[in-house]
Amino acid sequence: MIKQSGVRSQGSGVRKIIIFLAVFCFLVIGSFLLSPAHAGEYTFDISETEKKPYQIGGYAEFRPVLSGLDKDASLHKLKFYNRDEGSVIEEYNAKLQLEGSLEKGVAKLFIKTNTDYKKSYLGEDQKTTVYEGFLSIKPSSSLTIDIGKKTLRWGKGYAWSPVAFIDRPKDPDDPELSLEGFIVASADYIKTFQGPLKTLSFTPVLIPVYEHVNNNFGDVNNLNFAGKLYFLFYDMDIDFIILTGGSKTTRYGADFSRNLTTNFEIHGELAFIADYKKRFIDSNGNSLENVYDAKSYLIGIRYLTEEEATYILDFDILYFTPSITAIANVNDKSFSISPELLYTGITNLELRLKASFLSGERQSEYGEKQNDYRAELRARYYF
Amino acid sequence: MLKIFGFILALMIALPAYAIDGTSLLKEVDRNLNPESYESYRKLINIEPDGRKKEYTLFTVKKGADKIASLFLAPASEKGRSTLRLGDNMWLYIPNVGKPIRITSLQSVVGGVFNNADILQLDYAAEYDVEKVEETGGEYLLYLKAKTKTVAYDRLKLWADKGKKLPTKIECLTEANMLIKTLYFKEVKDFSSGIVRPSVIETDSPLYKGYKSVMIFAGIKERKFKDEVFTLTFIPSLESLR
Structure with a gap:
């Protein structure tokens, strides 16, 4: 039996995906227009490359997600049990990832922290985690x-x-x-x-x-x-x-x-x-x-x-990178297919629109996932 | 008798043209461009048809004929990315991904007209055989053929200044002689320690109409490295060489 619930939710889901696509286009065109065009000569001074003993950097991102639910799937029943959240759910994510390093002689101290914020049908959630923090010694x-x-x-x-x-x-x-x-x-x-x-x-x-x-x-x-x-x-x-x-x-x-x-x-x-x-x-x-x-x-x-x-x-559109990822379970013939479009035309800004579609019979890996499809927009700024 | 004398004279005049050893000349061009082992700082600029630019700063280390590695210093979105080339093998290390992935010579880690083979350029003599050399005015024209199928461009036409023995222009061609891109070597600069070479390389391509990419060198100096530096395991530590 092939999953059917996706068909029911397609109408509102497709409308919302179109809204995501429109927002993506608006952001790309907007950032393109706001980024000034510089004609003329180019310069490069060696002083720009001077090494500092410490480095600090990271990125901040905003990522709204739409998920079209498969109410008959086992993982949907496990996660939602007797709650009805409709056929399409929205969530809003934000992330701040910071990293810093301090280098002296053969030793280097490195730290990376990650803060996630999520607003979904379950409410708001925020968590900060030290992803990495280690001392590296390089004698040769x-x-x-x-x-x-x-x-x-x-x-x-x-x-x-x-x-x-x-x-x-x-x-x-x-x-x-x-x-x-x-x-x-x-x-x-x-x-x-x-x-x-x-x-x-x-x-x-x-x-x-x-x-x-x-x-x-x-x-x-x-x-x-x-x-x-x-x-x-x-x-x-x-x-x-x-x-x-x-x-x-x-x-x-x-x-x-x-x-x-x-x-x-x-x-x-x-x-x-x-x-x-x-x-x-x-x-x-x-x-x-x-x-x-x-x-x-x-x-x-x-x-x-x-x-x-x-x-x-x-x-x-030199800076558009379209790609597609397919993951298949060869044993049960279920699969997910995820087209995405990445725009990197503006220095330090990354805009990505990604969708995933899942298919498979009942009792198969992707057939029993909670979603039929998923669409997300990600805007990430590096500093 | 006069005919024989004339023939010998003609041969003597013609001989210097045939006496050019193309392979030695190409090796000389390589050495004039870079010492065999060196470190350099350069900037890559991708320029769009309306003048909009995207810039990348790279620290590069090279050893021998076939080992080269680069570390991105800027912009922030690329900082810490590293590339390594060992002969035909190329890898890209992205700090967030945390492990090196193999890349291919025709892809571009910077998304411009320069592809990975241009950015991680080995000695020309390591990848190409000289088929013939012509003399055109003040320049040599070297016709180069890739030694193996894994080299990014099957053929190169390299124009080199006769006096300085430095390239002025290179056309990159397919096996069927279709032009893929042209590299222009400009603004010869003294980088000290005997390194005098073009400080700017521009490129354009009929495949990328209106786009241009530029490579500017701010520093090149001879430096020796251990072979261990040019390994996948070392690639996340390239910054420690600065």
């Missing part, structure tokens, strides 16, 4: 030691990385967003060679998990070890990854990435998790647990055609 170009809260971001996948064993899950709707790290001690050791093996690097990581430290990583009272061995071998990036130590079951991973031609890249990941525990809730509300050895993999490509670039430029 082949060795770095980091201690503190840090994000590792392992894996080659764009929207999903099964080998990212020590990362919090990415938001597939916005995989480039910063993530909160864990408190770790890590090192990077690099060695280079002549010949087919050009680079080898080793990244050992210690992850303490105790009552007040990383307690949401897994089972407490364990000191976990993770490691990544990287090779650049015959022009291919290859990583071998391991996590063990008791907070989570031992897991192994491998990934690769390679350019095939001047405009074509391919990457992949493979993860093996021993004794993986998956929890289920049945229709009576009973909690069940299934333990098995899990294998996950992905293959991805990135492709750019000159014809597309030419086509876009003929319309005089």
